[in-house]
Amino acid sequence: MRILASELTLDGAGRPELGRNLTYGLLDNLGRAIVTGRFETEPFPTEAELAKQHNVSRSVTREAVKMLTAKGLLSARPRQGTVVQPTTSWNLFDTDVLRWLLERQFSVDLLKQFNQLRIAIEPEAAALAARFGDEAELRRITDGLERMEAAEKGLDDTLDADIAFHVAILRASSNPFYFQFRDVVTTALRTSIRFTNRIKGRTASVADHAAVRDAILARNPDAARTAMRDLIGDVLELIDEAEGAKA
Amino acid sequence: MRILASELTLDGAGRPELGRNLTYGLLDNLGRAIVTGRFETEPFPTEAELAKQHNVSRSVTREAVKMLTAKGLLSARPRQGTVVQPTTSWNLFDTDVLRWLLERQFSVDLLKQFNQLRIAIEPEAAALAARFGDEAELRRITDGLERMEAAEKGLDDTLDADIAFHVAILRASSNPFYFQFRDVVTTALRTSIRFTNRIKGRTASVADHAAVRDAILARNPDAARTAMRDLIGDVLELIDEAEGAKA
DNA sequence: GCGCGTACATTTATCTGATTAATTAGTCTT
DNA sequence: AAGACTAATTAATCAGATAAATGTACGCGC
Secondary structure, eight states, X not given: OOOOGGGGSBOTTSOBOSSSSHHHHHHHHHHHHHHHTGXXXXXXXXXXXXXXXXXXXXXXXXXXHHHHHHTTSEEEETTTEEEEOOGGGSOTTXXXXXXXXXXXXXXXXXXXXXXXXXXXXXXXXHHHHHHHOOHHHHHHHHHHHHHHHHHHTTSSOHHHHHHHHHHHHHHHXXXXXXXXXXXXXXXXXXXXXXXXXXXXXXXXXXXXXXXXXXXXXXXXXXXXXXXXXXXXXXXXXXXXXXXXXXX | OOOOGGGGSBOTTSOBOSSSXXXXXXXXXXXXXXXXXXXXXXXXXXXXXXXXXXXXXXXXHHHHHHHHHHTTSEEEETTTEEEEOOGGGSOTTSHHHHHHHHHHOOOHHHHHHHHHHHHHHHHHHHHHHHHHOOHHHHHHHHHHHHHHHHHHTTSSOHHHHHHHHHHHHHHHTXXXXXXXXXXHHHHHHHHHHHHHHHHSSOOOOHHHHHHXXXXXXXXXXXXXXXXXXXXXXXXXXXXHHHHXXXX
């Protein structure tokens, strides 16, 4: 019996598979399985076994494995087979890896690590934005802030506006490496909100964000850096408190 | 005539191809070609054309393209073909992408962007190391510093020692996201040395590095942050001066 | 002439099965 | 005991056929 791709857009349980085609579907399944640690106890299957288990051809299998290799999760060699790499070689700034990492479970520890990273990146990004951001880039920052104000009146989504603001600053840093963090920051914010809102009824304060914007528009790097640092520092404190309360 | 892989370990010019097999060889060639901007003027070839041009099968071609897709450089869709993605979607923290980016040409601008990133990451990493670094991790930092001292007497390589020191701090931050920057920092240092040594006869001062180590061992996050910031700030100033001199 | 849908062409996606290469483990020789 | 040969395993590569997706162009009806 020949299995057609169109018949596989739904998996056994009837849920839609992630990805536009078989390769991306397998990529997603394997990625999640690896990150979840399924292959810490059992060995990673050989190419032939994988193909049989997922009812796809070897081509699809090999291409999915190659993509996971490119993201640092796997390594394949003849005779040795395909093996999961240590987490230190995973590309944590890859969108897919990041998503799999969060889907497996909500971890306060991971959220903390996100924000420890943000407190390094974003204050410096704000400083760079103040120094080098051009007209259009600064405009985006203001737009983001205005969306936050509108959200307070229920005219926009709070979280989306918050994300737009922070990403605008990364972009305005005019350094492509900083802009790479847009996924991490987006993910961190989406995750944070689920968490911090549960702890306190506290929304990201528009006033604090406005302070960052003002410093950047005033072309004052030091003030921008400090203002952003305070902003994220608050989040980090909140997480620490919550963690301490549990321990 | 059948072309065997073993015959292709050397390319036409007799240079060894990068990568252990055909797929990795093609990956490297295409990666460099994309980063160099070859396909800004001409369209990216179709899968069939690529295979013919490089004398490999379509499987090899497809797998190489899939890996480049995983790294954000390409996107493939039926009928539309394979197209190069805008640089904003490239994964700049991928080791391969980073290497291609540097191989194409030495750019002061890129070096500057590297160090603008380092000045965000490394001071904070030092602060985290002071707070959370365990015995073994701190030991590595001291080891790195001792190698730098040995290098001054010609007993070790200056650059390798310097890299070991900085990477040890990233590791000691105990945050996997920070440790991800080991490639960027390594690359930045290897590139910096080519550059800064040409400008001034200035070696990375062991005393400044020792200050960072001491602050971390003393479990003083603020001092560690400041010391590291000064260290990298000096490099950045050097680059700015050189850039200004040219302009 | 304008919209709309259908037929067609192009390119990636997928499958299959055979062959080759690399590497490890074992065995045999000396 | 050391080294060389052999076998077995697994990924790597090739070839060519078929399917699916999607943009383009054509033609039909209004």
